[in-house]
Amino acid sequence: MAHPHLPTTESAVSALREVAREFHLEMTVTDDIGADQTSRRISSGAFAVLDADGSLPHEAFVELGGSPAVTVQVFPEDDAKIVVDGVEFEDVPRDAVPAFVRSVHGGLAYVKGKYFPPGWWLVVPLPGDETYKELVLRGTLSPWMSRQVR
Secondary structure, three states, X not given: OXXXXXXXHHHHHHHXXXXXXXXXXXXXXXXXXXXXXXXXXXXXXXXXXXXXXXXXXXXXXXXXXXXXXXXXXXOOOOEEEEEEOOEEEEEEEXXXXXXXXXXXXXXXXXXXXXXXXXXXXXXXXXXXOEEEEEEOOOOOOOHHHHHOEO
């Protein structure tokens, strides 16, 4: 299943606002606008405000209240980094971000233990056979993750 296209950082932030309202979560947003302000500077030269194509890059850092602790950093390059209770999911496509957060707060995300190699994995399934999973590096599970063990 294809996710609705989110052509800009602002469209992703707007979609996250809808998810936050749906789950009654507080949300704070910090915007960084301009190549000299964003954390990635792939398409611009040093000390440049605009990218080489003349566009003004926009990056947003979103913090969602509630449990689990979720932050989303939306990059101008059509991807995002999502952190769920300290577990980092890098390179999530911008279009998938609202579905990812909806899955986490909607109770679809779960933790799976493995004997070999030993460890815990946070698994976030999205509609349409798309799944993200990351190793829980700390070795200990947060209270929210402990409730999600399958």
